[in-house]
Amino acid sequence: MAQRILQLAAQQNPDGLREALQGLSEAEVCGGGGADTALSCSPCSQQSGVLRRLQVYKHCVALVESGDLHVGKASEIIGLLMLEARQLPGHALAELATLFVEVIKGGSLSNGKSLELFSTVLTALSNSKESLAYGKGELNGEEFKKQLINTLCSSKYVLHLRFNRDIPLSGEELQFVVEKVLRMFSRLDLQEIPPLVYQLLLLSAKGSKKTVLEGIISFFNQLDKRQKEEQRVPQSADLEVATVPLDQLRHVEGTVILHIVSAINLDQDIGEELIKHLKTEQQKDPGKALCPFSVALLLSIAVKHRLQEQIFDFLKTSITRSCKDLQFLEASKFLQDLCPQQYDVTAVILEVVKNSGLWKWEFFSLARVLWDHKIAADLLPAVNSVHEPIRSDILEQVLNRVLMKAASPVSHFIELLSNIVVSAPLVLQNSSSRVTETFDNLSFLPIDTVQGLLRAVQPLLKVSMSVRDSLILVLQKAIFSRQLDARKAAVAGFLLLLRNFKILGSLTSSQCSQAIGATQVQADVHACYNSAANEAFCLEILGSLRRCLSQQADVRLMLYEGFYDVLRRNSQLASSIMETLLSQIKQYYLPQPDLLPPLKLEGCIMAQGDQIFLQEPLAHLLCCIQHCLAWYKSTVHLCKGADEEEEEEEDVGFEQNFEEMLESVTRRMIKSELEDFELDKSADFSPSSGVGVKNNIYAIQVMGICEVLIEYNFSTGNFSKNRFEDVLGLFTCYNKLSEILKEKAGKNKSTLGNKIARSFLSMGFVSTLLTALFRVLLWRYTSIPTAVEESGKKKGKSISLLCLEGLLRIFNTMQQLYAARIPQFLQALDITDGDAEEADINVTEKAAFQIRQFQRCLVNQLSSGEDDFNSKETQLLITILSTLSKLLDPGSQQVIHRNSASSNILFCFLFPAEDLSCCKGLLTLLFSLHVLYKSPVSLLRELAQDIHACLGDIDQDIEIESRSHFAIVNVKTAAPTVCVSQNSGECDNPSLCFFAGEALRFPFDPTVLLIHYLCTGKA
Incomplete structure (x- = not known):
């Protein structure tokens, strides 16, 4: 056949040559003889040779594409044709x-x-x-x-x-090819996308990496948005644009992410380009930079050590900024209208966790860098609940970080550990050996960390005897440690055990209040409930704790603060605890009825060289006795049955001893003079000398003892005259010492004097006392003529001023310390709606109701005459209104905010103010409320016009039209200062808008331009 092909080529017969080539068998072509011969006898210098070569190429390509050839033979033929193609x-x-x-x-x-x-x-x-x-x-x-x-x-x-x-390809050609292919994504079947992405990633080795990554992320972001829209409106009228099933989309996204990660493993520049692109995009539109697909992609790439730090830094920065922007938008209705696209990064992160079928440790790593944000608290429980196989790993990491990060706050880790115990108790029990190892390090941990850790794992102590025994050994060893923190940790651990190992017959059922049911745990054989064993166990612990009563003051203080809680939750230990307290107080109590003072204060201090230390916190001891005795008398003693006469006689013994002791101490403390305690105005209270430190310790202890006795006598006096006289006598002693300390602190200019001593008065007592005082005041105001009241008006602060100060402190305390109970607090203030369900409490409505009440008081104050105007009360009312306004929800009904703000606008319109502080506070409140529902620009403009008309123009030749929008604006007020400060504050709002203007694409209406002009002075 080769000879025939050569002969036809020499005769220049293309038709015959074509027939001969088509007649070649597969073996002849694969052997290379036919094709090679045809090419060698077809020189490119001749037109006929070129035509013959084209015939060979066409025939061989068709044969290779037919699939009939072996892969090796096909590659050999293609290789031959490639060598000859350049000719x-x-x-x-x-x-x-x-x-x-x-x-x-x-x-x-x-x-x-x-x-x-x-x-x-x-x-x-x-x-x-x-x-x-x-x-x-x-x-x-x-x-x-x-x-x-x-x-x-x-x-x-x-x-x-x-x-x-x-x-x-040139850069322009490559960019053209990539853009063409990316535009084809929407026309292809979803299953065809992953192989195409793979080819694009390989092609990106030549360039256009940013375009490739941007197109892929944008495509899947649009698909996610379409899916969410379809879920929001499930019955779409347009069936042709219905998206693919969600599970299929997630599978394809996972495959694409896998391709990208593999490409980055081969080419690190792709990962660098991805981070660079997302950083740039985040500056324009966070919604595109941190979509579910891009977040999942970044977390998948984070396994590479080289890129991990960059990725987590970028995520932390982006999430922090997004959270701040969202809070900024929520606080301003003006910005909400300008920037309607609010991006919730928390929902995106949680969606990624939910969509991830397999565990990725990067979720936990991301949460670790976001502890300061609420998103971490949402992310970790979601990870723990979705990814069951990794819970033990999370537990291991959490325990490691509790130990390694002891110097830094670890409350977030403790909270996560508690969630694991509640949601997956078997994980903790299966890892009991790891928990036991953690107990060995309790002596080296801060006391707050120890308490949190033991509270988190305490359910395990009830079902695992081995873990409990290990903890007891560690605590007993720590009691005799040289380190103070170790002994405090031992006390904290023992108190926790006493609170939770209940003895049969105790009034409370704290042991049964755990969130873990019996079907969730596998308890040890010996861990079944045994009251007798628990009693022996608790008594053994009490014996260990008694040894701590001879240690430092900090250890004793922990005991005194913990005994009351133990007594309430394990009432059968009452006798042992009360006997322990009685034995301790007898060391400092002087039983002689005529001996002053009644307590040995010198036994409460200890000297080491030139330094003086508190050895016995006597006031805390008395406070513990007073609370335990009150609870015992009101609860345990009343529940005794007739068959317990012998035990009752024993209990009555220490109860009577305590009562006689407290009454004797009260009587002698009233009779005692300050000189009896070696304290008077001439005493040295300087913290730089040993005598001064001792006197300060004595003074603080005496004041604390007075407070404890005040509460005891008021609580047991049943409003008797004699007891109230005792209360006043004790308060006189307390007040004298307090004034001396204030005076000495002022003279010495000591920072120690600025520290307020801790009060021993309980919140329940303060509430009861204030209620009684207000009843007396109401009777006084309704019974005593005004003229009589006016005669003593100038002495000290007025009653109304004291009430306002108290209210302000209460509102601030609730917001700072008891934010979770604010709904119940506001509900209790509203006497007109006392039967509302807790779930139905609307905080904004309740807060707005209180705001209206105080606005009426403010109107009365502002409309009063100059002689009756009280600047301090007005400032307090304004501050209370500002505090309550923080409870308003910006996302609630606008009419509430509009009513609140309108009332404040009315104040500024109608009531002139001469006091600078009141003016500033009122205008600040006006803007803070007004911005919740409307742009403050119109207010700023009117205020600026009034200031301009009042003060005049810089150019004195220009006549200014007399305007008066606000009666509060006059020469004496601080309105110009307030306007400037408010103006600079409002500058942040347009700055955010201008910065994100390109991405948000909102119209720059005259309002925005006016803010820009007011802030910068440029039109």
Whole structure:
């Protein structure tokens, strides 16, 4: 056959040569003899040779694409054709390339093995300088190649990306190819996307990495948004645009993320370009930078150590900024109207966790860098609940960080540990050995960490005898440690055990209040409930704690503060605890009825060289006795039955001893003078001398003892006159010492004197006392003539001023310390709606109701005459209104805010104010309320006009129209200062808008331009 092909070639018979080539068998072609012979006898210098070569190429390409050849033979043939392709002239290359394009567009390629040849053909074509016919004109080889690529990119067939990697493309051509392919995404089936993404990533090795990544992220972000929209409106009228099933979309997204991660493993520049792109995008539109797909992609890439720090830094910065922007928008209705697109980054992160079918430790790593944000508290429980196989790993990491981060706050780790115990108790029990190892390090941890850790794992102590025994050994060893923190940790642990191991017959059922049910845990065989064993166990612990009563003051103080809580939760330990307290107080109590003072204060201090220390916190001891005795008398003693006469006689013994002791101490403390305690105005209270430190300790102890006795006598006196006289006598002693300490602190200018001593009065007692005092005051105001009251008006603060100060402190305390109970607090203040359900309490409505009450008081104060105007009370009313306004929800009904703000606008319109502080406070309150529902620009403009009219223009020749929008604006007030400060504060709002203006695309209406003018002075 080879001889015949040579003969036909010599005769220049193309038709016969074509028939001969088509008649070649597979074996003849694969052997290389036929094709090689045909090419060798077809020189490119002759037109007939070129035609014969084209016939060979077409035949071989069809044969390779037929799939009948072995892979190795097909590769051999393609390799031969690639070697010979560079010898073809330009027009032949153009014809061959055009043929390839038509085949590709028609979808005739079965396996694409011949595409390697196509790449070689295009490469050779681009190097051709020959003028080639194209349409009605002519192009050189490079321009012809561009036209072919353009035609090819317009087709739906995507396998052409394989050969594009081998074609020399300019940056412009590569960008064109990538953009063309990315635009095809929306026209392809979803299952075709991952292989196309893979080819794009390989092609990005030449460039256009940013375009590739941006297009992929944008495509899946749009699909996610469409899915959410479809879920929000499930019955879409347009069935043709219905998105793919959610599970299929998540599977495809996961495959694409896997391809990108694999590409980054091969080319780190792709990862760097991704982070760079997202940082740039985050400055424009956080919603595009931190969409669910991009967050999942970043967390998947974070396994690479080189990129981990960059990724987490970027995520932390982005999340922090998004959270701040969201809070900023929520606080201003004006910004909400300008920037309606509010991006909730918390929801995006939690969605990624939910969508992740397999555990990724990067979720926990992300939470670790976000502890300061609420999102961490939402992220970790979600991770723990979704990814069950990794809970033990989370437990291991949490315990490690509790130990390693002991110097820094670890409350978030403790909270997570508690959540794990409640949601997955078996995880903790299976890891009991790791918990036991943690107990060995309790002596080296801060006391707050120890208490939190033991509270978190205490359910395990009830079901695992081995863990409990290990803890007891550690605590007993710590009691005798040289380190103070170790002994305090031992006391904290023992008190926790006493609170939770209940003895049969105790009044409370704290043991049964755990969130873990019996079906969730597998308890040890010996861990069943045994009251007798618990009693022996608790008594043994009490014996250990008695040894701590001879240690430092800090250890004793922890005991005194913890005994009351133990007594309430384990009432059967009452006798042992009360006997312990009685034995302790007898060491300092002087039983002689005429001996003054009644307590040995010198036994409460200890001297080490030149330094004086508190050894026994006597006031805390008395406070503990008073509370335990009151609870015992009101609860345990009343529940005794007739069959407990013998035990009752024993209990009555210490009860009577305590009562007699407290009454004797009360009587003698009233009779005692300050000199009896070696304290008077001439005493040295300087903290720099040993005598001064001792006197300060004595004074604080005496004041604390007076407070304890005041509460005891008031609580047990049943409003008797004699007891109230005792209360007043004790308060006189307390007040004398308090005034002396204030006077000495002022003279010495000591920072120690500025510290307020801790009060021993309980909140219940203060509430009861204030209620009684207010009843007396109401009777006084309704019974005593006003003239009599006026005579003593100038002595000290007025009753109304004291009440306002108290109210302000109460409101601030609730917001700072008891934020979770504010709804119940506001409900209790509203006597008109006392039967409302707790779930139905609307904080904003309740707060607005209280605001209206205090606004009436403010109106009365502002409308009063000059002689009756009280500046301090007015300032307090304004401060109370500002405090209550913080409880208003910006997202609630606007009418509430509008009513509140309108009332304040009315104040400024109608009531002139001469007091600078009142003016400033009133205007600040006005703007803070007004901004919740409307732009403050109109107020600023009117206020500025009034100030301009009042003060005049810089140019004295210009006449200013007299305007008066606000009666509060006059020469004496601080309105100009307030306007300037408010103006600078409002500058933050347009700054945010201008910064994000391109991404948010809101119209720059005259309001925005006015703010810009007011802030910058530029039109």
